[in-house]
Amino acid sequence: MKIARRKFDALVIGAGGGGLRSALQLAQADAKVAVVSKVFPTRSHTVAAQGGMNAALANVTPDNWHWHMYDTVKGSDYLGDQDAIEYMCRAASHLVIELEHAGVPFSRLDDGRIYQRPFGGQSQDFGGEQAARTCAAADRTGHAILHTLYQRNIRSRTHFFDEYFAIDLVRDAEGYILGAVVLEIETGEPLLIEAKTTLLATGGVGQLFRTNTNALINTGDGIAMALRAGIPVQDMEFFQFHPTGIAGKGMLITEGVRGEGGYLLNKDGERFMTRYAPHAKDLASRDVVSRAIASEVREGRGCGPQGDHVLLKLDHLGDEIIRQRLPGIRDMCLTFLGIDPAKAPIPVFPTAHYTMGGIPTNRHGQVVVPHGAGAEEPIPGLYAVGECACVSVHGANRLGGNSLLDIVVFGRAAGNHIIDFLAENRYHRPLDEASVEQALARLARWEEGGDGESVDQLREELQRVMEAYCGVFRDQATMAEGLAKVQALAARLPDARLADRSRVFNTARIEALELENLMALGLATVASALLREESRGAHSRIDYPERDDLRWLKHSLYFADGRVEYKPVRTKPLTVDSFPPKPRVY
Amino acid sequence: MQFLIYRYDPDDGREPRMQAYELDGFDAGAKLLDALLRIKAELDPSLSFRRSCGEGVCGSDALNINGRNGLACVTSLAELAQPVTIRPLPGQPVIRDLVVDMSQFYHQYRAVKPWLTVHDPAPETEYRQTPAERARLDGLYECILCGCCSTACPSFWWNPDKFRGPAALLQAWRFLADSRDQATAERLAELEGPYRLFRCHSIMNCTDVCPKGLNPTRAIGKIKQLMLKHLV
Numbered sequence: 001m002k003i004a005r006r007k008f009d010a011l012v013i014g015a016g017g018g019g020l021r022s023a024l025q026l027a028q029a030d031a032k033v034a035v036v037s038k039v040f041p042t043r044s045h046t047v048a049a050q051g052g053m054n055a056a057l058a059n060v061t062p063d064n065w066h067w068h069m070y071d072t073v074k075g076s077d078y079l080g081d082q083d084a085i086e087y088m089c090r091a092a093s094h095l096v097i098e099l100e101h102a103g104v105p106f107s108r109l110d111d112g113r114i115y116q117r118p119f120g121g122q123s124q125d126f127g128g129e130q131a132a133r134t135c136a137a138a139d140r141t142g143h144a145i146l147h148t149l150y151q152r153n154i155r156s157r158t159h160f161f162d163e164y165f166a167i168d169l170v171r172d173a174e175g176y177i178l179g180a181v182v183l184e185i186e187t188g189e190p191l192l193i194e195a196k197t198t199l200l201a202t203g204g205v206g207q208l209f210r211t212n213t214n215a216l217i218n219t220g221d222g223i224a225m226a227l228r229a230g231i232p233v234q235d236m237e238f239f240q241f242h243p244t245g246i247a248g249k250g251m252l253i254t255e256g257v258r259g260e261g262g263y264l265l266n267k268d269g270e271r272f273m274t275r276y277a278p279h280a281k282d283l284a285s286r287d288v289v290s291r292a293i294a295s296e297v298r299e300g301r302g303c304g305p306q307g308d309h310v311l312l313k314l315d316h317l318g319d320e321i322i323r324q325r326l327p328g329i330r331d332m333c334l335t336f337l338g339i340d341p342a343k344a345p346i347p348v349f350p351t352a353h354y355t356m357g358g359i360p361t362n363r364h365g366q367v368v369v370p371h372g373a374g375a376e377e378p379i380p381g382l383y384a385v386g387e388c389a390c391v392s393v394h395g396a397n398r399l400g401g402n403s404l405l406d407i408v409v410f411g412r413a414a415g416n417h418i419i420d421f422l423a424e425n426r427y428h429r430p431l432d433e434a435s436v437e438q439a440l441a442r443l444a445r446w447e448e449g450g451d452g453e454s455v456d457q458l459r460e461e462l463q464r465v466m467e468a469y470c471g472v473f474r475d476q477a478t479m480a481e482g483l484a485k486v487q488a489l490a491a492r493l494p495d496a497r498l499a500d501r502s503r504v505f506n507t508a509r510i511e512a513l514e515l516e517n518l519m520a521l522g523l524a525t526v527a528s529a530l531l532r533e534e535s536r537g538a539h540s541r542i543d544y545p546e547r548d549d550l551r552w553l554k555h556s557l558y559f560a561d562g563r564v565e566y567k568p569v570r571t572k573p574l575t576v577d578s579f580p581p582k583p584r585v586y
Numbered sequence: 587m588q589f590l591i592y593r594y595d596p597d598d599g600r601e602p603r604m605q606a607y608e609l610d611g612f613d614a615g616a617k618l619l620d621a622l623l624r625i626k627a628e629l630d631p632s633l634s635f636r637r638s639c640g641e642g643v644c645g646s647d648a649l650n651i652n653g654r655n656g657l658a659c660v661t662s663l664a665e666l667a668q669p670v671t672i673r674p675l676p677g678q679p680v681i682r683d684l685v686v687d688m689s690q691f692y693h694q695y696r697a698v699k700p701w702l703t704v705h706d707p708a709p710e711t712e713y714r715q716t717p718a719e720r721a722r723l724d725g726l727y728e729c730i731l732c733g734c735c736s737t738a739c740p741s742f743w744w745n746p747d748k749f750r751g752p753a754a755l756l757q758a759w760r761f762l763a764d765s766r767d768q769a770t771a772e773r774l775a776e777l778e779g780p781y782r783l784f785r786c787h788s789i790m791n792c793t794d795v796c797p798k799g800l801n802p803t804r805a806i807g808k809i810k811q812l813m814l815k816h817l818v
Contacts, residue, residue: 043644100712103702105727112714151701215639251641456627500632502597505682508631
């Protein structure tokens with residue numbers, strides 16, 4: 001098939017913070033860089049991040065990167081790779097300052113420095129007093145960072161393909177990634193973008209679950225593309241449920257509410273977190289707080305007529321502090337609940353939020369796959385950063401404030417590595433036409449006529465199954481049933497048909513392609529979760545309530561054929577001593 | 587509930603038209619986006635519109651709702667008179683149904699050079715900015731580029747190629763107002779002439795419709811004042 005073609009040095013797929021930070025690094029190094037995004041860049045989901053970005057600036061409490069590293073390793077329930085975590089925590093302060101210089105309107109302290117608030121899982125001196133490490137622009141930090149990064153990119157003349165949907169990677173027989181086939185949504189025309197390097201920065205897969213804090217665009221497109229290109233996906237069983245989504249609706253209420261002094265209450269008006277985390281209380285790690293809320297509700301201490309949520313109280317902060325530091329939360333409560341949080345508590349419940357797993361990478365953002373016994377090798381020309389990637393800095397549970405940090409740190413690191421790669425690989429490799437045909441076949445499949453199942457129906461069933469069978473608390477029998485159900489849904493997918501086959505801005509076609517991605521990742525998530533017989537971080541098994549470091553201190557790798565392999569956690573940091581696993585109490 | 591929605595697909599050869607839909611069973615507190623998603627899922631998969639975050643921060647789903655620009659995801663169904671009449675944002679070329687071509691809007695945004703410009707060498711730490719200096723950016727930086735304001739502005743309808751429009755001018759002021767920015771003279775020079783800034787006649791449609799409660803008219807007034815100050 002004849003298809004339009006463009007050539008760039010570097011292709012970036014996804015225009016959230018990770019994609020834009022790497023594109024900026026590349027554009028500033030005079031590489032010819034293209035950014036493909038299925039939405040206009042500032043509509044990417046980074047825009048919805050609220051609370052802030054961690055860095056040990058020590059503007060408010062004493063702090064250093066090593067303490068931040070300890071907290072992150074502990075928060076990850078020791079599944080995080082300590083070389084990558086050291087790299088991230090060391091880089092954090094410099095990169096926050098760089099963002100401030102680029103124009104991010106951070107909130108300020110009286111002395112003019114960047115405002116920092118306490119967040120969950122943060123401590124001074126390796127587990128001591130609460131730290132205040134999260135740099136914030138009110139409760140709109142993601143918006144502030146994403147818009148600034150977009151602005152810097154237009155200044156640096158990055159080439160944007162806005163509203164283009166990535167279909168599949170193009171690779172050759174030797175395993176080099178040569179670019180991607182994308183679809184121009186406005187015209188329905190496919191386009192081949194050839195590039196010496198391709199970076200996936202497509203975000204997470206929050207839309208797997210019925211109630212989630214995520215945008216409708218978070219369908220795991222890049223992760224599924226990697227899976228289809230023969231790359232395994234790592235640690236997909238670890239999905240973060242944010243403790244405070246608006247009950248029944250899902251909108252995110254930032255951890256910053258508790259950082260500023262808000263706390264949780266059950267129906268008896270009890271501040272129950274003191275029982276679950278006597279020291280950190282409401283600012284324990286997210287997995288801990290989510291389990292506590294779910295337990296309160298299961299044990300009959302939930303609030304409301306159905307007893308199905310708990311309350312987040314912050315009225316004691318006062319109207320002025322709320323308007324100043326949490327204006328977005330105030331707006332959201334007024335809009336979606338008709339509640340003024342300065343007067344009434346917010347009904348909350350754990351809500352699907354963040355994909356800890358994803359495409360396996362090293363700390364340079366290179367995508368890596370198993371190679372022989374225990375070794376790994378990079379896929380030449382392929383990179384991944386941010387929520388779609390698994391470095392892994394978040395391990396089994398991400399700390400609040402570490403995702404904005406992750407995207408900036410590894411976006412930049414991948415950009416730098418790509419610059420080196422481009423210096424050594426000056427020419428485009430010959431195109432592999434068969435691989436292009438394969439990508440186009442994915443598009444052609446949805447041209448099939450006739451009656452069939454609707455995409456909406458299948459997606460809704462998938463989301464309900466994932467929520468019911470692979471939620472906060474898990475066990476063998478429930479997940480085995482869940483896996484069978486997802487497999488049955490996947491088997492029905494080939495019978496789905498599009499009623500709308502217009503070429504022009506056909507959002508039904510995009511949703512069909514997204515459903516294929518969701519389905520593949522639903523299978524990966526349940527299959528990986530079913531096999532992990534322990535409780536670690538966000539993966540909480542009723543039938544295996546303890547962490548089992550002897551058998552399970554390892555990353556899972558799920559392949560498209562359903563096979564699951566394992567690889568060791570990198571427990572050795574770059575320069576400092578390793579933090580060995582120990583019981584995790586808050 | 588009754589809905590009347592603008593439909594146009596250049597691919598099907600039919601003229602633009604208003605199509606009626608009827609759908610009930612909405613939760614109390616349901617938003618217009620909930621209705622559009624259900625209409626697409628249950629009644630008509632061919633209805634096209636943009637959407638993403640569903641909570642008023644990404645700016646995707648700006649529409650003309652009962653004659654007034656707003657975001658579908660934060661507009662309560664209960665507040666809307668029936669039939670709820672939904673059209674694409676005014677004054678922009680329609681691509682399909684409720685999806686408009688926002689190229690000119692984005693062009694005007696880029697044209698005000700919406701990035702911090704500092705000529706001095708950067709310090710090792712953050713630029714110091716007092717809470718009061720930072721407070722001047724409140725009501726400016728929160729813009730989500732949804733386009734509700736500029737596409738409600740008669741001056742922008744007439745001169746979308748020459749008048750920057752309220753959204754872009756709000757961003758121009760956002761950087762002029764930033765204590766860190768050092769490009770005041772260049773920014774003001776860029777806005778001189780009869781069109782770029784001065785086509786604003788303070789009609790205030792922009793401020794009236796902004797879903798984030800921002801006030802582009804006031805920002806434009808501030809730019810004009812600053813320009814005057816620089817002249818004398």
